[in-house]
Amino acid sequence: MKGSADFRPDAWARVTARLVADIDGLSVEAAERLLTDARVNRPKTLNAVDCYLAITPGGVCDPDSACPRGMMRLSHILLAAGYTTVHPPQCTQCGQRSALTNVGPSGRICEHCLRANRPTVLCARCGKPALHRRNSADGVVCSNCYSRDPSSKAPCHRCGRVGHRRRRLPCGGVLCPACAPRPQHTCVECGKDRPAQSITENGPICSTCYSRINMSWSCAACGALRRRKSGGNVGPHICGICRRALRNDVQKASTRTALPASRPPRVAPICVFCRRQRPIMNRWPAGPVCKVCAKRARSYPGICGTCQQSAVLIGLNDHGGRICGPCAGASLDYRCRNCGQAGMHANGRCSRCVTAQLLDAALGGHDGQIPDQLRPLADALAAAPDPRSVAVWLARSDAARLLRTLAECGETVTHDLLDALPPGRQVNYIREILVRTSVLPMRNERLERLEPWLDRYLADQPADHTLMVRNYAVWYLLHRARRSPRPLVTAGAARIRRRVRVALEFLTWCDARGRSLTDIDQGDVDTWLATGDWRRPEVRPFLHWTTQRRITGAVSAPAPKPAPPSVFIDEATHLEQLHRCLHDDGIDVDLRAAGALILLYGIATWRVLNLRRNQVHTRDGETFLVLRDHELLLPPQLADLMAQLPRSTRRSTLPDSDASDRLLFPGRTPDRPVDTGGFGKRLKRSGLTIRAGKNTALLGLAAELPAAVLADLLAIDVGTATRWATYAKTEWNDYIAARTSGDNG
Known part of the structure; x- marks a missing residue:
């Protein structure tokens, strides 16, 4: 393209100048636009057109059939733009001036001549000319006969229906067109990897963006941007609501008239829940409700302000609180027809029942039953706090597809089976959730991954x-x-x-x-x-x-010496950041708790993120943090922050664990701490300079406490505490003298 490393600006200037010189009334800007439309701005095409015009005097207005494809496209675009002096090349057989994309015996020919020159082969079964031919046991057959041949069909490995083959599986089975996954493309609008609804000049577009861009239209009556409605008798650009209103008016008047020009535009009502002007989906006792709020209310029931029962809240009381339908005087009481619980997601069933059906279909083996080994995992996923997240995970996640494949193969899932798969995030996640649900035994995953990595690295x-x-x-x-x-x-x-x-x-x-x-x-x-x-x-x-092992002589390399800390912050900044961690409610509670521990005691970030719930004890109204064998007294404000950990998130599809040794800062799965790098970036975005703050806190403690006490208090190595004491200019003799004077006193 123009701007790439292979693009030649001199060739572009020559072609543009030649186009302006040969065609009267064409400006430079219009010439560049037409060249771009004909894709002549691509380096390879540009060079071919430049060489052709250099040796052909009439190449712009009267190109021959041997011209480059870019020149041929340009001639048709110029003719469509109204420049009648341009004559596109003729077909070498019929003389028509159409797109010549094929090469025949006499040169480039059109599509019609290509079909006429194609050798005719009669189908071995129906005797008709076979344009799209397939080979079979009877000989060459046409595509229609081949599609009716039973040998061209096979049972689908997933749904069991007999149909055409679309994709072969490594196990030898095949998938039908309905079950085979569509090719994934990166949408140029949203950037997500999805099946392409359309391949445009800019690139592939997914179905969601295609509907938003190409299937939406501004209604001529109400002005709202809605899905396009066409084929009606009142105009193609009227939305469905206005179309029905107009149809009723027309039927009442017994005449069909166009939309009056003096009719005022229709204003969309305001949703009673979100207070936005949106298309209304339901009219509940509370008032008009948009589609988004209605779907959220049905999928996520709450506690009714009147009867205090879990229900879909579709009404409002006198104080503006949400209440259920029966309490609002309506008969609407959205409940699952399967389990009777409040909430409806699809087909009259709640999200939990829909997710349970999806789990049975995803984890069911060849007989449709979930294997006994995977039953604990299925039960844990079915009991997730948000079953809709499990449904989305089953539909979109690569890890869920891998889990479905493992369930279909019928083999017992072991660590060795997962180790034999190509390494990736999906394999790691499947292993973590299987370990967490006790399907697989726990192991030191980072250590066990080293040997397979060693085999691949030394291969x-x-x-x-x-x-x-x-x-x-x-x-x-x-x-x-x-x-x-x-x-x-x-x-x-x-x-x-x-x-x-x-x-x-x-x-x-x-x-x-x-x-x-x-x-x-x-x-x-x-x-x-x-x-x-x-x-x-x-x-x-x-x-x-x-x-x-006496492989080498007495050779060695010096041990690396730890560099002294060089990043600090002043005392005022240190106290200001510590005050923010303890009192600023605008910062997430996990960042506040971790930042306070680091800034107050100088504990390393990775050690803070590995803290567990059983390391925090409360005794006689005071809270202590246990580091190795010693208890560290926490201030009341920090104790309140630690009591709120771990914070409630939706990072995992599995329910939260109530184990006493649960991590206070869980990561993607509750059994592993949050990533240190990502957590450090969150701290930095909150305005907390953690590294400098940790060094400042340790330096202050080392200046006040002896190295031995500091090592026991913070559970760090004595050598590390001694180095910090050296940085703070303290001596062991000061500690001994202080103890001696205390004993004498």
Whole structure:
């Protein structure tokens, strides 16, 4: 396109100038617009048109049949625009000036001549000419005979109906056109991946955007933007409501007249719930209600202000409160015809009953019954707080499609079966919800994913390097991670992957220098460290492992020294941000609680996000936070924030857990904490400088408390507390002297 790297501005200028010179009355702007309409602005087409016009004097007004396709399109566009001096190329057989998109024996020909020149083959069954031919056991048959052949049909793997094949499955089955998923395209209007309703010049458009753009029309009577109605006897641009009103007026007058020009435009009524001018769907005892509010009221029942029962609230009392239909004096009482509960979603049933039917269809095996292994998951999904979210998840999520495939295959779902699938977010999510519903046993997922990743990473590496790095990763890195009393976190898994990559890079570097592990010395290691980036010191554990096994000599890499903190905030800013966390109701409660813990005690963000409910205790009216073996007294305002955690969200399709060890900051699934990076961005958008605030809080505590007390209070390493005490210019001797003077006193 124009503006790409291959676009030639000089060719564009020559073609534009040639077009303006050969056609009278054509301006430069109009010429560029016509060239763009003919898609001559594409680099390849532009170069072809430029070369053609350079060697053909009359190429603009009288192109021949051998001209480029872009020139042919341009000639037809010019003729349609009223420039009669342009004569599009003629068909080399019939002489018609139509679109020549095919090549025949004498040159380019039109579509009619192409069909006339096509060799005629008679169908082996019906004897008619077979234009669209298919091969069969009887010979060449036409498409009609092939569609009636039973051998061209097969039972659908999903619905069981016998029909034409649309898509083959890896298991050998086929899907019919109704069950086969339509190709996904990225809509150019909304940006979502959906089946395309139409492929326009700008790109594919989904059905929702197509209806909004192409199927909407401004009503000539009321002026509202509604779905287009056509084919009526009162005009094609009148909405359905105005059409019915006009039809009634016409029937009463026994004559058919057009819409009076003096009739005032019709004003849409105001919805009694949202107070907006929208098309009215229902007229309830409360008043006119739009489609959005009516659907929300039927799908989400509430507590009636009069009878205090769960019902669909369609009326208003004297104080403006929502009440149900019977209390408002109406017979409307929207209840599910299946379970009798309040609320209706589709076909007279509530959202929970509709979701239960969808679950039976999605998780049912070959016999239509949900396997016993997946029954706990089905029960948990059926008991979700918002069953509509489960229905949407079943219809749109890739994870739900994977779960449906696992249920249809009939195999027992295990961790090994999921490990054999291609890695992805959908596999991880299915594993998490199966573990949470006790279908699969719990395991350290970050640790268990490392070995499959190691197999994929070393698949195309040299054999000697693969053997060395695999032994190092399995028997040193993973062995130490499994023996650690703490579960492996995301940062720890990333560190193991980085050390595996650095070890493989070091072996490749040694081979490039003609050295082996048994020959390298400390000078080689120093050269490796001096000529690389910040990751190269991670070779230290690999050299330690090879030295212990006498693969290498006495070589080592220095241990990385922690850099002193360099980011702080002043005391006034620190207190202002802490005050906002404790008192600003405009910030989410989870951000306020986490920010207060970080700014008050200097606790790392990842440790705050891994806190659980059983670490918060209340005793004698005071709230304590347990960090390892010590209790940390919380201020009353912070204690109130901690009592509101975890906050209610709809991040998961499963119901919330009431376990005592539930995370206070759950992520996408309640069994895993929220992502540290995303949570840090939310804190930053709220105006909280967490890293600088944490350093300021730790520095203040280190200046007031000895290192030993600080380490026990915040459950951090003594070495870390000692470094912070050094930064704060405190000494152990001050602590000993303070204790000695206290004992003497």
